[in-house]
Amino acid sequence: MRIIVYTALMLWAINSHGLTFQASVEETEWRLSPSIFECEFVQPIPNYGEAVFYHEAGEDLMFHLKTKKNLMGQGEAALHIEPPIWGPSRFALDLGLVAIHQSSVPLKVDPGRANHMMQALMKGMQPTFTRKARYDENEPIRVSLSAANFNSFYKDYLGCVAGLLPVNFRQVAKSKVLFKGGGDYLDAESKKKLDLIILYVKADPKVKALYIDGHSDSSGRRYNNRRLSESRALKVSDYMVKKGIDPGMLTTRYHGERYPVASNKTRAGRELNRRVTIRLEKEDEDMEVEF
Template sequence: MTNRLLTFGAMLSVTALLTMPANGMMRSYSASMQESSWSLVKNSPTACVLEHQIPRFGKVNFSSVANKNINLDFAMNMLQKPAKYTEVELRSMPPKWRSNSPSSHIANLAYYKQFDGEVLDDQAWLMLNELEKGMSPTFFYRDWYNSNDSVAVGVSAVNFADQHMAFMDCVSKLLPYSFEDISFTTLNYKKNTQILDRRSQEKLKMIRDYLKFEPEMELVLVDSYTDSYGGRYKNSQISKQRANDIKRMLEDSGIAGNKIVVTGHGEKRHIASNESIQGRNENRRVVITMNRGY
Protein backbone atom coordinates (compact mmCIF):
# COMPACT_ATOMS: atom_id res chain seq x y z
CA MET A 1 0.00 0.00 0.00
CA THR A 2 1.38 3.40 -0.93
CA ASN A 3 2.29 5.47 2.11
CA ARG A 4 -0.11 8.35 2.54
CA LEU A 5 2.35 10.38 4.61
CA LEU A 6 5.75 10.58 2.94
CA THR A 7 9.02 12.36 3.59
CA PHE A 8 9.69 15.18 1.16
CA GLY A 9 13.04 16.66 0.35
CA ALA A 10 12.59 20.39 0.92
CA MET A 11 13.29 21.56 4.45
CA LEU A 12 10.27 23.09 6.12
CA SER A 13 11.05 24.91 9.38
CA VAL A 14 8.63 25.45 12.21
CA THR A 15 9.90 29.01 12.33
CA ALA A 16 8.55 29.62 8.84
CA LEU A 17 5.21 28.16 9.83
CA LEU A 18 4.95 30.34 12.87
CA THR A 19 5.99 33.48 11.01
CA MET A 20 2.50 34.61 10.05
CA PRO A 21 1.07 37.82 8.67
CA ALA A 22 -0.34 40.24 11.24
CA ASN A 23 -3.85 38.92 10.65
CA GLY A 24 -2.79 35.28 10.87
CA MET A 25 -3.62 32.92 13.75
CA MET A 26 -2.43 29.58 15.12
CA ARG A 27 -5.04 26.88 15.79
CA SER A 28 -3.83 24.27 18.26
CA TYR A 29 -5.25 20.81 18.88
CA SER A 30 -4.05 18.77 21.82
CA ALA A 31 -5.58 16.94 24.77
CA SER A 32 -5.33 18.83 28.07
CA MET A 33 -3.95 17.14 31.18
CA GLN A 34 -7.52 16.36 32.25
CA GLU A 35 -8.52 15.03 28.81
CA SER A 36 -5.41 13.09 27.86
CA SER A 37 -5.80 9.32 27.83
CA TRP A 38 -4.22 6.37 26.09
CA SER A 39 -5.87 2.98 25.51
CA LEU A 40 -4.52 -0.35 24.30
CA VAL A 41 -7.53 -1.10 22.07
CA LYS A 42 -6.07 -4.26 20.51
CA ASN A 43 -3.82 -6.66 22.36
CA SER A 44 -3.25 -9.98 20.61
CA PRO A 45 -0.40 -11.98 19.02
CA THR A 46 -1.54 -10.71 15.60
CA ALA A 47 -1.84 -6.96 16.26
CA CYS A 48 -1.23 -4.29 18.93
CA VAL A 49 -2.94 -0.88 18.76
CA LEU A 50 -2.36 2.01 21.18
CA GLU A 51 -4.95 4.80 20.72
CA HIS A 52 -5.12 8.45 21.79
CA GLN A 53 -7.97 10.97 21.40
CA ILE A 54 -7.24 14.55 20.33
CA PRO A 55 -10.32 16.70 21.05
CA ARG A 56 -11.83 18.42 17.98
CA PHE A 57 -9.24 16.76 15.72
CA GLY A 58 -9.83 12.99 15.83
CA LYS A 59 -8.00 9.87 16.93
CA VAL A 60 -4.39 8.83 16.49
CA ASN A 61 -2.80 5.45 17.12
CA PHE A 62 0.39 3.47 17.08
CA SER A 63 0.08 -0.03 15.67
CA SER A 64 2.32 -3.02 15.14
CA VAL A 65 1.29 -6.28 13.47
CA ALA A 66 2.51 -9.86 13.33
CA ASN A 67 5.36 -10.02 10.86
CA LYS A 68 8.86 -11.43 10.44
CA ASN A 69 10.09 -7.82 10.48
CA ILE A 70 9.75 -5.34 13.35
CA ASN A 71 7.23 -2.69 12.32
CA LEU A 72 5.44 0.38 13.70
CA ASP A 73 2.84 2.66 12.13
CA PHE A 74 1.43 5.92 13.48
CA ALA A 75 -1.96 6.72 11.92
CA MET A 76 -4.12 9.85 12.14
CA ASN A 77 -7.88 9.36 11.86
CA MET A 78 -8.85 12.98 11.20
CA LEU A 79 -12.37 14.33 11.63
CA GLN A 80 -11.60 16.58 8.65
CA LYS A 81 -9.40 15.10 5.91
CA PRO A 82 -6.78 17.28 4.18
CA ALA A 83 -8.32 19.51 1.52
CA LYS A 84 -5.12 19.55 -0.54
CA TYR A 85 -1.51 18.48 -0.61
CA THR A 86 0.09 19.97 2.50
CA GLU A 87 3.69 20.21 3.64
CA VAL A 88 4.11 19.35 7.32
CA GLU A 89 6.86 19.50 9.91
CA LEU A 90 6.81 17.03 12.78
CA ARG A 91 8.66 18.29 15.85
CA SER A 92 9.13 17.06 19.40
CA MET A 93 7.84 19.87 21.65
CA PRO A 94 8.20 20.22 25.43
CA PRO A 95 5.02 20.33 27.53
CA LYS A 96 3.99 23.67 29.04
CA TRP A 97 5.51 22.83 32.43
CA ARG A 98 8.90 22.21 30.74
CA SER A 99 8.82 25.24 28.46
CA ASN A 100 12.56 25.85 28.87
CA SER A 101 13.41 22.46 27.31
CA PRO A 102 14.41 22.64 23.64
CA SER A 103 12.27 21.27 20.83
CA SER A 104 13.74 19.00 18.15
CA HIS A 105 12.99 18.15 14.54
CA ILE A 106 11.64 14.65 13.82
CA ALA A 107 10.66 14.70 10.15
CA ASN A 108 9.46 16.70 7.16
CA LEU A 109 6.27 15.13 5.84
CA ALA A 110 3.33 15.68 3.53
CA TYR A 111 -0.42 15.18 3.82
CA TYR A 112 -2.25 14.15 0.67
CA LYS A 113 -5.71 15.37 -0.32
CA GLN A 114 -8.54 13.38 1.31
CA PHE A 115 -6.19 10.88 2.98
CA ASP A 116 -5.46 10.42 6.67
CA GLY A 117 -1.84 10.93 7.66
CA GLU A 118 0.66 8.22 8.51
CA VAL A 119 4.14 8.14 9.97
CA LEU A 120 5.98 4.86 9.43
CA ASP A 121 8.84 2.80 10.80
CA ASP A 122 11.88 4.76 12.08
CA GLN A 123 10.02 8.07 12.35
CA ALA A 124 7.16 6.39 14.23
CA TRP A 125 9.67 4.86 16.65
CA LEU A 126 11.16 8.31 17.17
CA MET A 127 7.70 9.64 18.07
CA LEU A 128 7.21 6.80 20.55
CA ASN A 129 10.61 7.49 22.12
CA GLU A 130 9.86 11.22 22.47
CA LEU A 131 6.54 10.45 24.19
CA GLU A 132 8.37 8.13 26.57
CA LYS A 133 10.60 11.10 27.48
CA GLY A 134 7.53 13.21 28.26
CA MET A 135 7.72 15.27 25.06
CA SER A 136 4.82 16.03 22.71
CA PRO A 137 5.31 15.13 19.02
CA THR A 138 3.55 17.97 17.17
CA PHE A 139 2.54 18.42 13.52
CA PHE A 140 2.80 21.96 12.11
CA TYR A 141 1.23 23.00 8.80
CA ARG A 142 -0.60 25.83 7.02
CA ASP A 143 -4.38 25.93 7.21
CA TRP A 144 -5.98 24.38 4.11
CA TYR A 145 -8.41 27.24 3.56
CA ASN A 146 -6.54 30.28 4.91
CA SER A 147 -2.82 30.43 4.14
CA ASN A 148 -2.42 33.19 6.74
CA ASP A 149 -3.26 30.72 9.52
CA SER A 150 -1.20 27.81 10.84
CA VAL A 151 -2.23 24.62 12.62
CA ALA A 152 -0.46 22.67 15.37
CA VAL A 153 -1.60 19.15 16.31
CA GLY A 154 0.06 17.84 19.46
CA VAL A 155 0.18 14.27 20.78
CA SER A 156 0.17 14.43 24.58
CA ALA A 157 2.44 12.31 26.79
CA VAL A 158 0.12 12.66 29.81
CA ASN A 159 -1.03 9.23 31.04
CA PHE A 160 1.12 7.57 28.37
CA ALA A 161 3.59 5.56 30.45
CA ASP A 162 1.47 2.65 31.71
CA GLN A 163 -0.28 2.03 28.41
CA HIS A 164 3.03 2.34 26.58
CA MET A 165 4.46 -0.45 28.73
CA ALA A 166 1.42 -2.63 27.96
CA PHE A 167 1.79 -1.84 24.25
CA MET A 168 5.47 -2.81 24.19
CA ASP A 169 4.66 -6.02 26.06
CA CYS A 170 2.08 -6.81 23.35
CA VAL A 171 4.63 -6.04 20.59
CA SER A 172 7.13 -8.44 22.18
CA LYS A 173 4.57 -11.27 21.87
CA LEU A 174 3.55 -10.76 18.24
CA LEU A 175 3.76 -13.82 16.01
CA PRO A 176 6.94 -13.77 13.87
CA TYR A 177 4.98 -14.08 10.60
CA SER A 178 2.15 -12.26 8.86
CA PHE A 179 -1.15 -13.34 7.31
CA GLU A 180 0.51 -13.05 3.89
CA ASP A 181 3.01 -15.71 5.00
CA ILE A 182 0.24 -18.26 5.55
CA SER A 183 -2.50 -17.14 3.12
CA PHE A 184 -1.15 -19.46 0.40
CA THR A 185 0.22 -22.65 1.93
CA THR A 186 1.15 -26.03 0.43
CA LEU A 187 1.10 -29.09 2.68
CA ASN A 188 2.71 -32.40 1.71
CA TYR A 189 1.90 -35.93 2.89
CA LYS A 190 3.92 -39.04 3.65
CA LYS A 191 3.48 -41.88 1.15
CA ASN A 192 0.22 -43.91 1.46
CA THR A 193 -0.86 -42.07 4.64
CA GLN A 194 -3.00 -39.19 5.85
CA ILE A 195 0.02 -37.93 7.81
CA LEU A 196 1.67 -34.64 6.91
CA ASP A 197 5.44 -34.49 6.69
CA ARG A 198 7.29 -32.64 9.45
CA ARG A 199 7.65 -29.35 7.57
CA SER A 200 3.95 -29.33 6.67
CA GLN A 201 2.97 -30.01 10.29
CA GLU A 202 4.92 -26.88 11.26
CA LYS A 203 3.13 -24.87 8.54
CA LEU A 204 -0.24 -26.13 9.75
CA LYS A 205 0.61 -25.12 13.32
CA MET A 206 1.42 -21.59 12.09
CA ILE A 207 -2.01 -21.38 10.43
CA ARG A 208 -3.84 -22.64 13.51
CA ASP A 209 -1.94 -20.28 15.84
CA TYR A 210 -2.83 -17.29 13.65
CA LEU A 211 -6.48 -18.27 13.23
CA LYS A 212 -6.96 -18.48 17.01
CA PHE A 213 -6.96 -14.68 17.00
CA GLU A 214 -8.18 -13.76 13.49
CA PRO A 215 -10.49 -16.49 12.15
CA GLU A 216 -12.71 -14.19 10.03
CA MET A 217 -12.30 -15.08 6.35
CA GLU A 218 -14.16 -14.13 3.20
CA LEU A 219 -13.23 -17.34 1.36
CA VAL A 220 -10.94 -20.33 1.89
CA LEU A 221 -10.09 -22.79 -0.89
CA VAL A 222 -8.72 -26.24 -0.02
CA ASP A 223 -7.42 -28.13 -3.06
CA SER A 224 -6.05 -31.65 -2.61
CA TYR A 225 -3.89 -33.64 -5.05
CA THR A 226 -2.17 -37.03 -5.13
CA ASP A 227 0.62 -38.69 -7.09
CA SER A 228 -0.24 -41.18 -9.83
CA TYR A 229 0.43 -44.36 -7.84
CA GLY A 230 -2.42 -46.44 -6.41
CA GLY A 231 -5.20 -46.13 -8.99
CA ARG A 232 -7.29 -43.15 -10.06
CA TYR A 233 -10.43 -43.93 -8.03
CA LYS A 234 -8.47 -44.62 -4.86
CA ASN A 235 -6.44 -41.45 -5.32
CA SER A 236 -9.59 -39.43 -5.94
CA GLN A 237 -11.03 -40.66 -2.62
CA ILE A 238 -7.75 -40.04 -0.80
CA SER A 239 -7.60 -36.45 -2.07
CA LYS A 240 -11.18 -35.79 -0.97
CA GLN A 241 -10.50 -37.23 2.48
CA ARG A 242 -7.38 -35.11 2.92
CA ALA A 243 -9.25 -31.97 1.83
CA ASN A 244 -12.09 -32.64 4.26
CA ASP A 245 -9.63 -33.34 7.10
CA ILE A 246 -8.07 -29.91 6.52
CA LYS A 247 -11.52 -28.33 6.36
CA ARG A 248 -12.42 -29.77 9.78
CA MET A 249 -9.16 -28.41 11.20
CA LEU A 250 -9.93 -24.95 9.81
CA GLU A 251 -13.47 -25.09 11.25
CA ASP A 252 -12.03 -26.10 14.63
CA SER A 253 -9.77 -23.03 14.37
CA GLY A 254 -12.80 -20.75 14.02
CA ILE A 255 -13.42 -20.37 10.27
CA ALA A 256 -17.11 -20.72 9.32
CA GLY A 257 -17.69 -23.91 7.34
CA ASN A 258 -19.71 -22.10 4.67
CA LYS A 259 -16.61 -20.02 3.85
CA ILE A 260 -14.53 -23.11 3.01
CA VAL A 261 -14.65 -24.73 -0.44
CA VAL A 262 -12.92 -28.13 -0.73
CA THR A 263 -11.98 -29.96 -3.93
CA GLY A 264 -10.30 -33.37 -4.28
CA HIS A 265 -8.47 -33.40 -7.61
CA GLY A 266 -6.93 -36.86 -7.31
CA GLU A 267 -4.16 -37.44 -9.86
CA LYS A 268 -4.83 -34.25 -11.84
CA ARG A 269 -2.48 -31.26 -12.11
CA HIS A 270 0.85 -32.81 -11.20
CA ILE A 271 3.58 -30.26 -10.56
CA ALA A 272 6.49 -32.72 -10.80
CA SER A 273 7.39 -36.02 -12.43
CA ASN A 274 5.99 -39.15 -10.80
CA GLU A 275 9.08 -41.08 -11.93
CA SER A 276 11.07 -39.95 -8.88
CA ILE A 277 10.44 -40.15 -5.14
CA GLN A 278 10.96 -36.39 -4.81
CA GLY A 279 8.49 -35.68 -7.60
CA ARG A 280 5.81 -37.92 -6.07
CA ASN A 281 6.36 -36.26 -2.69
CA GLU A 282 5.68 -32.85 -4.28
CA ASN A 283 2.54 -34.10 -6.03
CA ARG A 284 0.99 -35.41 -2.79
CA ARG A 285 -0.20 -32.03 -1.55
CA VAL A 286 -3.03 -29.91 -0.19
CA VAL A 287 -3.04 -26.21 -1.14
CA ILE A 288 -4.81 -23.81 1.24
CA THR A 289 -5.69 -20.37 -0.14
CA MET A 290 -7.20 -17.89 2.34
CA ASN A 291 -8.79 -14.52 1.49
CA ARG A 292 -9.86 -12.02 4.17
CA GLY A 293 -11.68 -9.78 1.70
CA TYR A 294 -9.58 -6.67 2.42
Protein backbone atom coordinates in the same frame (compact mmCIF):
# COMPACT_ATOMS: atom_id res chain seq x y z
CA MET B 1 15.84 21.82 -4.98
CA ARG B 2 13.72 19.35 -2.94
CA ILE B 3 16.25 19.53 -0.08
CA ILE B 4 15.98 23.36 0.00
CA VAL B 5 12.16 23.22 0.00
CA TYR B 6 12.19 20.52 2.66
CA THR B 7 14.57 22.50 4.91
CA ALA B 8 12.47 25.65 4.54
CA LEU B 9 9.31 23.72 5.40
CA MET B 10 10.89 22.22 8.50
CA LEU B 11 12.07 25.64 9.76
CA TRP B 12 8.61 27.09 9.10
CA ALA B 13 6.98 24.18 10.91
CA ILE B 14 9.15 24.38 14.00
CA ASN B 15 9.03 28.14 14.36
CA SER B 16 5.38 28.67 13.41
CA HIS B 17 2.49 28.96 15.83
CA GLY B 18 -0.75 28.96 13.86
CA LEU B 19 -3.72 26.94 14.98
CA THR B 20 -2.61 24.16 17.33
CA PHE B 21 -4.63 21.11 18.34
CA GLN B 22 -3.31 19.41 21.46
CA ALA B 23 -4.70 18.06 24.71
CA SER B 24 -3.63 19.97 27.79
CA VAL B 25 -1.92 18.08 30.60
CA GLU B 26 -5.22 17.93 32.47
CA GLU B 27 -7.15 16.75 29.40
CA THR B 28 -4.64 14.15 28.21
CA GLU B 29 -5.92 10.58 28.24
CA TRP B 30 -4.87 7.33 26.63
CA ARG B 31 -7.28 4.59 25.61
CA LEU B 32 -6.15 1.04 24.97
CA SER B 33 -8.35 -1.40 23.03
CA PRO B 34 -6.66 -4.79 23.54
CA SER B 35 -7.29 -8.10 21.80
CA ILE B 36 -5.24 -11.01 20.48
CA PHE B 37 -5.74 -9.64 16.96
CA GLU B 38 -4.75 -5.99 17.41
CA CYS B 39 -3.75 -3.34 19.93
CA GLU B 40 -5.08 0.18 19.40
CA PHE B 41 -3.53 2.87 21.60
CA VAL B 42 -5.40 6.17 21.21
CA GLN B 43 -5.06 9.74 22.44
CA PRO B 44 -8.13 11.94 21.86
CA ILE B 45 -7.15 15.39 20.56
CA PRO B 46 -9.77 18.00 21.54
CA ASN B 47 -11.58 19.67 18.64
CA TYR B 48 -9.62 17.60 16.14
CA GLY B 49 -10.00 13.83 16.40
CA GLU B 50 -7.70 11.03 17.52
CA ALA B 51 -4.04 10.11 17.36
CA VAL B 52 -3.86 6.34 16.91
CA PHE B 53 -0.99 3.92 17.40
CA TYR B 54 -2.10 0.66 15.79
CA HIS B 55 -0.31 -2.68 16.19
CA GLU B 56 -1.85 -5.60 14.31
CA ALA B 57 -0.91 -9.22 14.95
CA GLY B 58 1.95 -10.27 12.69
CA GLU B 59 2.75 -6.66 11.72
CA ASP B 60 4.83 -3.77 13.01
CA LEU B 61 3.54 -0.66 14.76
CA MET B 62 1.76 1.94 12.61
CA PHE B 63 0.37 5.39 13.37
CA HIS B 64 -2.42 7.48 11.87
CA LEU B 65 -4.55 10.50 12.60
CA LYS B 66 -8.36 10.37 12.48
CA THR B 67 -10.60 13.40 12.12
CA LYS B 68 -14.16 14.20 11.09
CA LYS B 69 -12.95 17.27 9.18
CA ASN B 70 -9.38 17.58 8.00
CA LEU B 71 -8.12 21.18 8.17
CA MET B 72 -4.71 20.43 6.69
CA GLY B 73 -4.12 21.21 3.05
CA GLN B 74 -3.30 18.38 0.69
CA GLY B 75 0.42 17.80 0.18
CA GLU B 76 3.03 16.92 2.83
CA ALA B 77 3.09 17.71 6.52
CA ALA B 78 6.28 18.15 8.50
CA LEU B 79 6.69 15.64 11.32
CA HIS B 80 8.97 16.70 14.13
CA ILE B 81 9.57 15.90 17.78
CA GLU B 82 9.22 18.93 20.03
CA PRO B 83 10.16 19.47 23.67
CA PRO B 84 7.26 20.17 26.05
CA ILE B 85 6.66 23.73 27.20
CA TRP B 86 8.30 22.93 30.55
CA GLY B 87 11.49 21.76 28.81
CA PRO B 88 12.10 24.33 26.05
CA SER B 89 15.89 23.97 26.23
CA ARG B 90 15.69 20.59 24.54
CA PHE B 91 16.13 20.55 20.77
CA ALA B 92 13.41 19.67 18.26
CA LEU B 93 14.09 16.74 15.95
CA ASP B 94 12.66 16.40 12.46
CA LEU B 95 11.36 13.06 11.15
CA GLY B 96 10.71 14.14 7.58
CA LEU B 97 7.52 14.62 5.61
CA VAL B 98 4.23 12.73 5.69
CA ALA B 99 1.67 12.72 2.86
CA ILE B 100 -1.68 14.41 3.60
CA HIS B 101 -4.91 13.12 2.04
CA GLN B 102 -8.38 14.61 2.16
CA SER B 103 -10.12 11.86 4.10
CA SER B 104 -11.10 10.91 7.64
CA VAL B 105 -7.59 9.48 7.99
CA PRO B 106 -5.53 12.33 6.57
CA LEU B 107 -2.12 10.87 7.31
CA LYS B 108 -0.39 7.58 8.08
CA VAL B 109 3.11 7.07 9.44
CA ASP B 110 5.34 4.09 8.59
CA PRO B 111 6.57 1.65 11.28
CA GLY B 112 10.07 3.12 11.63
CA ARG B 113 8.86 6.62 12.43
CA ALA B 114 5.85 5.37 14.40
CA ASN B 115 8.23 3.57 16.75
CA HIS B 116 10.37 6.71 16.94
CA MET B 117 7.29 8.72 17.91
CA MET B 118 6.47 6.27 20.70
CA GLN B 119 10.04 6.42 22.02
CA ALA B 120 9.83 10.21 22.01
CA LEU B 121 6.65 10.12 24.10
CA MET B 122 8.44 7.89 26.61
CA LYS B 123 11.03 10.68 26.97
CA GLY B 124 8.37 13.33 27.48
CA MET B 125 8.69 14.77 23.96
CA GLN B 126 5.78 15.71 21.69
CA PRO B 127 5.39 14.38 18.12
CA THR B 128 3.92 17.22 16.06
CA PHE B 129 2.55 17.49 12.52
CA THR B 130 2.50 20.86 10.77
CA ARG B 131 0.90 21.72 7.45
CA LYS B 132 -0.60 24.83 5.89
CA ALA B 133 -4.34 25.16 6.39
CA ARG B 134 -6.68 23.76 3.78
CA TYR B 135 -8.45 27.09 3.33
CA ASP B 136 -5.63 29.54 4.15
CA GLU B 137 -2.08 28.93 2.90
CA ASN B 138 -0.71 31.50 5.34
CA GLU B 139 -2.16 29.76 8.39
CA PRO B 140 -0.27 26.68 9.66
CA ILE B 141 -2.21 23.84 11.26
CA ARG B 142 -0.40 21.96 14.02
CA VAL B 143 -1.51 18.66 15.54
CA SER B 144 0.57 17.65 18.54
CA LEU B 145 0.50 14.62 20.83
CA SER B 146 0.80 15.20 24.56
CA ALA B 147 3.26 13.02 26.48
CA ALA B 148 1.39 13.46 29.77
CA ASN B 149 0.61 10.17 31.52
CA PHE B 150 2.09 8.19 28.61
CA ASN B 151 4.39 5.97 30.68
CA SER B 152 1.54 5.07 33.04
CA PHE B 153 -0.31 3.38 30.16
CA TYR B 154 2.69 2.17 28.16
CA LYS B 155 3.03 -0.98 30.27
CA ASP B 156 -0.55 -1.93 29.45
CA TYR B 157 0.21 -1.42 25.76
CA LEU B 158 3.27 -3.69 26.01
CA GLY B 159 1.12 -6.32 27.70
CA CYS B 160 -1.33 -6.16 24.82
CA VAL B 161 1.46 -6.52 22.24
CA ALA B 162 2.87 -9.51 24.11
CA GLY B 163 -0.51 -11.24 23.83
CA LEU B 164 -0.93 -10.76 20.07
CA LEU B 165 -1.14 -13.76 17.80
CA PRO B 166 1.99 -14.29 15.67
CA VAL B 167 -0.06 -13.88 12.45
CA ASN B 168 -3.14 -12.04 11.22
CA PHE B 169 -5.93 -13.22 8.94
CA ARG B 170 -4.43 -11.77 5.76
CA GLN B 171 -1.21 -13.69 6.36
CA VAL B 172 -2.92 -17.07 6.61
CA ALA B 173 -6.08 -16.58 4.52
CA LYS B 174 -4.37 -18.00 1.44
CA SER B 175 -1.44 -20.29 2.14
CA LYS B 176 0.36 -23.18 0.52
CA VAL B 177 2.76 -25.93 1.45
CA LEU B 178 5.18 -27.43 -1.06
CA PHE B 179 6.21 -31.07 -1.41
CA LYS B 180 9.84 -31.65 -2.23
CA GLY B 181 10.53 -34.54 -4.55
CA GLY B 182 7.66 -36.60 -5.84
CA GLY B 183 6.04 -37.75 -2.62
CA ASP B 184 3.46 -36.62 -0.10
CA TYR B 185 5.69 -36.10 2.94
CA LEU B 186 5.03 -33.09 5.19
CA ASP B 187 8.42 -31.75 6.22
CA ALA B 188 9.19 -29.63 9.31
CA GLU B 189 8.82 -26.36 7.39
CA SER B 190 5.36 -27.34 6.12
CA LYS B 191 4.22 -28.39 9.58
CA LYS B 192 5.42 -25.09 11.04
CA LYS B 193 3.33 -23.18 8.49
CA LEU B 194 0.30 -25.38 9.15
CA ASP B 195 0.71 -24.88 12.91
CA LEU B 196 0.39 -21.11 12.45
CA ILE B 197 -2.79 -21.56 10.42
CA ILE B 198 -4.20 -23.92 13.03
CA LEU B 199 -3.34 -21.49 15.83
CA TYR B 200 -5.17 -18.69 14.07
CA VAL B 201 -8.25 -20.78 13.22
CA LYS B 202 -8.61 -21.89 16.83
CA ALA B 203 -8.37 -18.28 18.01
CA ASP B 204 -10.79 -16.69 15.54
CA PRO B 205 -14.40 -17.92 15.83
CA LYS B 206 -15.29 -16.03 12.64
CA VAL B 207 -13.39 -18.56 10.50
CA LYS B 208 -16.11 -20.92 9.31
CA ALA B 209 -14.43 -23.03 6.62
CA LEU B 210 -11.09 -24.21 5.25
CA TYR B 211 -10.62 -25.34 1.65
CA ILE B 212 -7.71 -27.68 1.06
CA ASP B 213 -6.70 -28.33 -2.56
CA GLY B 214 -4.04 -30.83 -3.61
CA HIS B 215 -1.95 -30.47 -6.79
CA SER B 216 0.86 -32.20 -8.66
CA ASP B 217 3.24 -31.46 -11.48
CA SER B 218 2.82 -33.13 -14.89
CA SER B 219 5.44 -35.83 -14.40
CA GLY B 220 4.03 -39.34 -14.83
CA ARG B 221 0.53 -40.49 -15.75
CA ARG B 222 -2.46 -38.26 -15.12
CA TYR B 223 -4.24 -40.90 -13.06
CA ASN B 224 -1.22 -41.28 -10.76
CA ASN B 225 -0.87 -37.52 -10.47
CA ARG B 226 -4.48 -37.20 -9.42
CA ARG B 227 -4.05 -39.86 -6.74
CA LEU B 228 -0.85 -38.17 -5.56
CA SER B 229 -2.57 -34.79 -5.27
CA GLU B 230 -5.33 -36.50 -3.27
CA SER B 231 -2.81 -38.04 -0.92
CA ARG B 232 -1.13 -34.68 -0.36
CA ALA B 233 -4.43 -32.95 0.40
CA LEU B 234 -5.40 -35.70 2.84
CA LYS B 235 -2.02 -35.45 4.60
CA VAL B 236 -2.69 -31.78 5.26
CA SER B 237 -6.31 -32.25 6.37
CA ASP B 238 -5.41 -35.22 8.59
CA TYR B 239 -2.64 -33.17 10.22
CA MET B 240 -5.06 -30.35 10.95
CA VAL B 241 -7.69 -32.67 12.41
CA LYS B 242 -5.09 -34.32 14.67
CA LYS B 243 -4.13 -30.83 15.87
CA GLY B 244 -7.73 -30.07 16.87
CA ILE B 245 -9.44 -28.55 13.84
CA ASP B 246 -13.09 -29.59 13.47
CA PRO B 247 -13.26 -31.92 10.44
CA GLY B 248 -16.65 -30.40 9.61
CA MET B 249 -14.86 -27.15 8.71
CA LEU B 250 -12.68 -28.82 6.09
CA THR B 251 -13.39 -29.27 2.40
CA THR B 252 -10.68 -31.38 0.77
CA ARG B 253 -10.25 -31.51 -3.01
CA TYR B 254 -7.59 -32.76 -5.42
CA HIS B 255 -6.82 -31.74 -8.98
CA GLY B 256 -3.74 -33.55 -10.21
CA GLU B 257 -1.83 -31.49 -12.78
CA ARG B 258 -4.84 -29.45 -13.99
CA TYR B 259 -3.97 -26.09 -12.37
CA PRO B 260 -0.23 -25.39 -12.68
CA VAL B 261 1.09 -22.12 -11.27
CA ALA B 262 4.42 -22.43 -13.10
CA SER B 263 5.87 -24.16 -16.14
CA ASN B 264 6.27 -27.93 -15.83
CA LYS B 265 9.14 -27.72 -18.30
CA THR B 266 11.59 -26.61 -15.63
CA ARG B 267 12.63 -28.17 -12.34
CA ALA B 268 11.84 -24.97 -10.43
CA GLY B 269 8.38 -24.83 -12.01
CA ARG B 270 7.59 -28.44 -11.15
CA GLU B 271 8.59 -27.81 -7.53
CA LEU B 272 6.07 -24.95 -7.32
CA ASN B 273 3.31 -27.10 -8.81
CA ARG B 274 3.75 -29.86 -6.21
CA ARG B 275 1.64 -28.12 -3.59
CA VAL B 276 -1.41 -28.01 -1.36
CA THR B 277 -3.23 -24.69 -0.98
CA ILE B 278 -5.20 -23.79 2.14
CA ARG B 279 -7.86 -21.07 1.95
CA LEU B 280 -9.71 -19.76 5.00
CA GLU B 281 -13.21 -18.34 4.79
CA LYS B 282 -14.80 -16.07 7.37
CA GLU B 283 -18.45 -15.41 8.14
CA ASP B 284 -20.02 -12.85 5.78
CA GLU B 285 -16.83 -12.65 3.76
CA ASP B 286 -16.71 -13.83 0.17
CA MET B 287 -13.29 -14.69 -1.15
CA GLU B 288 -12.25 -15.67 -4.65
CA VAL B 289 -11.81 -19.38 -5.21
CA GLU B 290 -8.12 -19.98 -5.80
CA PHE B 291 -6.50 -23.29 -6.58
